[in-house]
Amino acid sequence: MxxxxxxxxxxxxxxxxxxxxxxxxxxxxxxxxxxxxxxxxxxxxxxxxxxxxxxxxxxxxxxxxxxxxxxxxxxxxxxxxxxxxxxxxxxxxxxxxxxxxxxxxxxxxxxxxxxxxxxxxxxxxxxxxxxxxxxxxxxxxxxxxxxxxxxxxxxxxxxxxxxxxxxxxxxxxxxxxxxxxxxxxxxxxxxxxxxxxxxxxxxxxxxxxxxxxxxxxxxxxxxxxxxxxxxxxxxxxxxxxxxxxxEYYREEKQKPFDAAKPLLEVDGISLAGRYNDISLKLHAGEVLCLVGVEGSGREAILRTIFGLQKPHLGQVTLKGRRVETFSAAHGVECGVGYVPRERKIEGMVGGMTVYENITLSQMRNYSNAGVLEIARERGLARDWIKKLSIKASSENVDCANLSGGNQQKVVLAKWRSGGSDIILLDHPTRGLDIGAKEDVYDMVRDMCGAGVGIILVADTLEEAIGLSHTIAVIRDGEIRKWYDCPPGGKPSLYDLIHYMT
Amino acid sequence: MSFGRLKRHFPWITLAVLVLIVGTIHPSFLRPQNLIELAGDIVPLFIMALGMTLVIYIGGIDLSAQSVANMTTVLATISLPIFGVFSGVLVILAGLAFGALSGFVTTRLKVPSFIATLAVGGLALSVGQYASSQRALYMDAGERDHAFGWMVGSGWSGVPHELILALVLVVLAWFLQNRTTIGRALKAIGAGEPAAVASGLKVERYKILAFAFSGMLAAIAGLLFSVKLSGGSPTLAEGFLLPAIVAVLVGGTPLTGGVGGVLNTLVGVLIVAVVRASMLYFGVPATSQQIVFGIVLIVAIALTIDRSKIRIVK
Known part of the structure; x- marks a missing residue:
């Protein structure tokens, strides 16, 4: 018909x-x-x-x-x-x-x-x-x-x-x-x-x-x-x-993290209506996954750690120094990188080139007395285009014209090239096709290998289980259950869902 | 796609077409002497539009520019006998302060920039009216030439000095926009403010800076205008605001910001100059000129605005 x-x-x-x-x-x-x-x-x-x-x-x-x-x-x-x-x-x-x-x-x-x-x-x-x-x-x-x-x-x-x-x-x-x-x-x-x-x-x-x-x-x-x-x-x-x-989630590349090197300590933070009494520790080389249903408070916790939202109670300690002023600028200074869910809105600036996006968070290092050193910026961008095999015809193309996966790589390149070692990933594979997702998983493992700590809010539970060293199950803004997730000893979907809902 | 690509080139094509049309009908228009005079006359407007560009570039608007320029003409005329050439520095700082105030109100108090600058403009207007007692004031010719004679007139080359001043300012502004961290930050704010915040930029500071620059350039425009006319009055720069905004927009910096910039405004101001001159040639009375600018403004906004950034217009 x-x-x-x-x-x-x-x-x-x-x-x-x-x-x-x-x-x-x-x-x-x-x-x-x-x-x-x-x-x-x-x-x-x-x-x-x-x-x-x-x-x-x-x-x-x-x-x-x-x-x-x-x-x-x-x-x-x-x-x-x-x-x-x-x-x-x-x-x-x-x-x-x-x-x-x-x-x-x-x-x-x-x-x-x-x-x-x-x-x-x-x-x-x-x-x-x-x-x-x-x-x-x-x-x-x-x-x-x-x-x-x-x-x-x-x-x-x-x-x-x-x-x-x-x-x-x-x-x-x-x-x-x-x-x-x-x-x-x-x-x-x-x-x-x-x-x-x-x-x-x-x-x-x-x-x-x-x-x-x-x-x-x-x-x-x-x-x-x-x-x-x-x-x-x-x-x-x-x-x-x-x-x-x-090997989809690169489990074979999961190495134990360095428990002697805490990067981030969160102690009893609360934000009314979002989350309550959250405490956690993130170590070098660790993937810590926050699992919960939509609206359980995961995103607000990430935003607080990055500095975009000030908690009402509790304290955040970045690399041994207590955070006094909550601002994205301060977070970035302390080496925190945020890969937001809304990639096109908060992740990258459409209308700016690949190199402009990559140095946006670290212009201070690529300028002299306020004057940009554009040749160095472009060199850096070329290196990272190669390193992450970003599909862009050059470092001068507008980021808005890249595919979702490549945009995500540019956002990651921005933080990694600037030396951020606490990376917050909010739905990093959302809207990516399977090939691009695998690239992101590879990058997660590579970053861990380089001593970066990652807090992940995953797109699916399978992803959360596959990638993480540690899982915190969150319901109604509170952590209900912790899981250790060594390769071969990971919790099942059912275990997690039991505490999520 | 071809339309989208062409769009970038609209401003200078428009300029070329306009010059050709006017030049064909009135060949005298194309005399070098005439063109130089035309360019010289437009300089105060250009300087104001230059400041306006920085604010529109971040997606804001500065409706106080004209009032700040008005106030400057008065303050410059009053302070000239006392401070001589330093009166120039003072009025420029005053403009900077008013611009910074607009920036503060819009970023820290979260008042939309069109309202914030309208209010600060009202403030500037009042200062001008109060200081001048609502009268037109005149500069002493000797004092004026001694302090600011270098700004106007033309030297051995025959090129008006205000053109050189404009050139210096546009080069500085271009450098600021394209070669400095400030310019890069302004671009990021205009093209994608949430991403600029999430990259750790101190967005509020940069925004205040953009408004302060705008106020400063409006003051420079007012100072130059006042020197050219050898006096000041709280209504001297009346009728500047609309053409300044038109110049920025027809130049190709859309109200949504992020693209375009100071060179676009250079082209935009020349378009405004040609339109204005052609109105004289074609006998459009001065009283009707704002009608033309109003229409051009609406058409320019409709053509240049990035509708993907504004889904719903209220």
Whole structure:
């Protein structure tokens, strides 16, 4: 019923989609997987009308169509459930559901709210959500909002004749385990009325839900796998074109840290509403991992150690000297480097070159009486481009034009070249593809080898377990459990989750 | 992409096209003598725009520049008989202080710069009005020439001295922007302030410095203007603010900051000069000129602003 034939999409300098063939039958659930940059989101945008294809054909029921905007795609029955919540928080649920389509409830310029509420309730029933349609959206949980988004797209059923195609973009990323099960059973129920395209990074979920799975790599579909006989390892292999070995987290390179050399001591720090009575020690060569759910206070602890947030109570000692003034400038002076989660906002300055970014935290060392020694800066940048194999045509290119992994390397180069020996990593592999992640893991081990202490807030629990010497499990701003993690003696996922929630 | 690449070259292409148009219709416009005079007349505005550039470069704005220049004309005229050439130093320090005050208010008290500088500008205006008792004051020609004669007029080369002054200032400002840690820090603040903070830069100090430079350059502009007109009044530099902001923006330093810089402003000021001159040639009355600048300003902002940095405009 919905088909793409040899669809092409080119952007300046990027061939984003290369002859994509894609079909979806009535009532089918099709998975779509691929690494970041493989072309998934471009393909989705073509399907729901945000982009126009420049080659090939899009067919609905055998007829060639061309969507000029998402609204036209919706009129043909193609709807998108967005990954980033697209509901407007201060509107009510029913206003959100019928946003842009209120006309049907308007009589003489006045909205008939009762009629809208009835219609909204009917939509909410489809997703088995029993809430008052007049509830303000911001009061809903993430899971409920996700269902409202789905209900919103399902209004297409009444508006459009013919079949529906609904795209689900990472719908499970904000959901808890039970909520995911609920969503999946709902999707299975709804396949009587609609087909689904399910996009997710979580391969096990894709395999569980999908009838067929399209695997994308470098802008092309490399394989279509049947959902029943798919397994995670083989799909991963197709996505990256290589196996992910057991040495993924570089466990074999994990060396014991130097317990005689504490770099950082945190003694009973508290910050109201963020964390409470946190004490920890970081030694040279140690990876200390803070594990916890989103909002458990991990990030605030990192920011305090770096100096961006002053604690209300307790003290921080950097290399034997008690911290009196909390500021990023002071942290940097004491050799603390912070690799923030928001790489593009806090990590590097887009619009500045690689060398300008690398020396930004250490301009004093590359200047004389306030006058920059640019030749030396560029030399330093060239060294680190080589050392970390940063893919940049030269040290003069704008950092904004590098890929995420290379940007992350520039941020690390900034701290390492400046001699920082306490490195705080907040989700250092977020949004990176698998190859770039492995580079980051290598760098973590190399830094440990050089006597650097690292505090890590990992992107996944597996990453936390694989990389760390020590794990602190944090719940509601307090450390609940400590684990030693020597190679071969690491705690299991289950151990950690037990104390996290 | 080609549009994006071209965008960088818009300012000087605009300038060249404007000069060609005016030059074709009125060939007398292109006489060297005329061009030099034109350039000489625009120098006070250029100096003010130079200071404005540093503030816009970090993503702020300085609406006090004109008032500071006004105040300077008054203070310079009053202090000239007492301090001679040192009155120049005094008024420049006063401008620096007012700029630093703006910087302090916007960084430490977290008042947006457009409001902070508007308020400090009000302060400067009042000082000017109070000191002058709201009258136009005049400098003694002898005292003026003795202390500041070197600023104006033209020597053996025929090049007006104020052009040389402008050249020296633009070279200094360029050096500050491109070759010093201060300039690098300002760029980082304009292009990505959170990353600048997280790199350990003392961002607040650099911001105060940018506002202080702006105040200082506004004072230099006021001083030069006052010397040129041989007097001072709290309204002498009226009508400078809008063209100064226009010059920065049409030069290619967007309100969002981080790109562009002092050389862009040089081109921008020349565009303003040509537009202003052509209005004379085409008989646009002086009273309507601000209409033209207002329109150019809006168009320039709309074309240059980096929309990726501002998702929602309120």
């Amino acid at each position: 919905f088909e793409l034939q040899k669809v092409e999409k080119k952007f300046p300098g990027v061939h984003a989609l290369k002859g994509i063939d894609f079909t979806i039958k009535r009532g089918e659930i099709v998975g779509l997987v691929g690494e970041n940059g493989a072309g998934k989101s471009t393909l989705m945008k073509v399907i729901y009308g945000a982009y126009q294809h420049d080659g090939g054909q899009v067919l609905v029921d055998g007829r060639a169509v061309r969507f000029h905007n998402p609204r036209q795609a919706m009129d043909m029955g193609v709807g998108m459930v967005f990954q980033e919540q697209s509901l407007i928080p201060n509107l009510t649920v029913m206003e959100n559901i019928f946003l842009g389509f209120e006309q049907q409830f308007v009589h003489l310029g006045v909205v008939n709210w009762k009629k809208m509420a009835t219609a909204a309730r009917q939509q909410l029933d489809k997703v088995k959500l029993s809430i008052d349609p007049a509830t303000v959206t911001s009061k809903l949980s993430f899971a409920q909002r996700q269902l409202v988004e789905l209900a919103k797209v399902l209004t297409l059923e009444e508006r459009v004749q013919g079949d529906l195609v609904i795209l689900l973009d990472e719908p499970t990323s904000v959901l808890a385990k039970e909520e995911i099960e609920l969503l999946f059973s709902l999707v299975r129920d709804l396949r009587k009325r609609a087909s689904f395209i399910f996009v997710s990074h979580r391969l096990d979920e894709v395999i569980e839900l999908s009838d067929r799975i399209y695997v994308m790599k470098d802008g092309a579909v490399v394989d279509v796998v049947d959902g029943k006989d798919a397994d995670v390892a083989s799909i991963q292999h197709k996505m990256v074109g290589r196996n992910i070995s057991k």
